[in-house]
Amino acid sequence: MIMQAPSILIVEDEAIVAEEIRRMCLKSGYEVAACVGAATEAVEISRESRPDLVLMDIALAGGGDGIETAMSIREDCGSPFILMTAHSDEKTLTRVKASGSYGYLLKPVRSIELEVCMETALARAEMEKRLLESERRFSRLAENSPAIIYQYHVKPPGKFDYLSPAVIMLTGYTAEEHYSDPGLALRLVHPDDRALLLDTFEGRRALVSPLRIRFIRRDGSVIHTEHYLYPVHNRRAEYLGMEGIALDVTARTTAEEEIRRLSVEIMRSQESERQRVARDLHDGIGQTILAAKLNFSSYRKNPRKFRDRFERGMQFIDKASEELREVYTNLYPSILRDLGLEVAVRWYAKNLLETHGVNVSLELGLTPKLPHDLEVNIFRIVQEVFTNILRHSGADHAKIELKSLPAGDAIVLHIEDNGSGFDPDSPPGTTSGSGIANIRYRAEAMKGILKVQSGGEGTEISVTIPVDGA
Incomplete structure (x- = not known):
């Protein structure tokens, strides 16, 4: 692949000097976009050709200011510039330094100085371009990330140098609110975690990643966060602060x-x-x-x-x-293994409920035959419900429905009795609560949905189980 030579715009009002500079540029392997002598021409040409570098005479014909023109081109087109002048007075040098110039040449311009100055300017411009692209990529990642990315400076005083926009999703407060109130983040930390976070950020505690911290959001809800931290030091190995990423792990913590x-x-x-x-x-x-x-x-x-x-x-x-x-x-009833779920439920209802005086109404219709693990889990739910009916309800009638839905993609188990009922919200430690917890666990293991209705009279328990999700 042939690399295109960088293009140079020469802005010099003395034709002989401009031609000599053009010749030196071509000899060094550069392309010359144009040679112009006025500020207005320079601006127009730069917009058209977008040169890689501008060589700008400070004092232009007609009173044009080369420094202002170069700065205007830089702002408009992004082209870096080198300033050239026959004057080296302090006032000129001060303006050159403040202009953002990529180089400074005294006339008459010598070929070797020009070549070195242009190479340096172009290399610097390329590095700045890459750095800017990298910063833009980081900025896009940080702004679109669901995690909070932050920089925390310890002294003086402790404050955030940067907070990504995700902070409002996690805490309910914007980054600007945190910048204007440096103590806000610490006040949002759960009281039991506040000392841990403060000691870690201020370097008094050994760094552990991930660091689990709870925050209280603007709406009062508590979120669990996980912080991955990286300490920042200066060249003298003095601790300056912390860079980190904070993830919302509330859902995972709840699941755990x-x-x-x-x-x-x-x-x-x-x-x-x-x-x-x-x-x-x-x-x-x-x-x-x-x-x-x-x-x-x-x-x-x-x-x-x-x-x-x-x-x-x-x-x-x-x-x-x-x-x-x-x-x-x-x-483990062998009848379930040998004859299937329907026969096992009929047999169990007859030999457990009916022998203890409970009248049973059965409606069974399963098609096709279910996977073995699914049959075992459904039978265990039936066992749990039947046992609860005998031990706790005092019922004398029970209705059991076990059917495949018409589409064949789910099973519905529905059991109801006319007993005394119970509180479906009983904690797991209680007798009824433990039974429902066992049923719920088996239903969730099969990706099913459990519904329980119970009160003063009777109880209804329904479980819908997808056949593919079992």
Whole structure:
């Protein structure tokens, strides 16, 4: 790829000098956009050709001011400029320094000085251009980022040098409000986190990233933020302040807290189930087997005298077998695995509710067969609801609907009873609250929606479960 030579606009009112400078520029490999002698011409040509560099004589014919003209071109077209003059008085030099000139040449201009001055000016202009583009990119990123990007200067006094616009979304206050009130950000910090943030920003505490800080928004709500911090030092390694990024992690924090709460509920439910199984084994099967053993022991000592004890012992063994079957059916009913969810629900309603005096109305219609994990979770919900009906409601009638929606993309489980009802908002630690928490956990695990209605009379529980989301 052939690189185009930089273009130079020469503004010099002495034709011989202008021609000599043009010749030197061409010899150094530059293109000359034009040679003009008046300020008005220079402005017009620069707008048309957009030169890479302007060589400007300070004193132009007709009283034109080269410095003002060069500055005007710079502002209008962005072209850097080098000033040329035959005068080196203090007043001229002061104006040159204040103009933003990229170079200064005394006439007569020598070829080597011109070449070095132009190379330096063009290199500087290129670096400034890249820096400006980089700053613009950073500015766009910072202004569009949902995170707060900030620079905090410790002394004197502590204040923000920069705050990205996202600060208003997170705190409810604009960056300008924070600039005008340096203490605002600290006052917004939750009282329990204020000392931690202040000590970290002022360098009294070891830097830890991410730093979790809570803020109180303008509307009074609390948000959780996570800060990634980078300390700033001067050349003498003295601490100056902090640069950082703050992310709103309120939703994630809420989810983490919910996961922890559900984990505790799961462990509590598991422990409760273990205790129930242990109690059933000890109080039921254990005692029945002990009774069988005592009868068999008597028979072994004297078969003639205690002939009936053998038959009685066998009866106790049969009873223990039935009780054991009840225990492992509750743990995992083989009927669910062998015959499917509909048959398992019918069997469970008959053998649990109806045997305890609850009249049951069933409407079942599942098509097609569901995935195994989905069937197990729905059956566990049915078990939980049936158990709650028996233990707490005192109901004598229950209606169970378990159907596929017409589109076949979701399952609806609806169970209602005519019992005493309960408070659906009961905390998880209570009996009814723990049961609903277990049902809600299983429904959410299947990406389902749980609805509970209960009060003085009766309870309705509905779960809608997407088949693809299971």
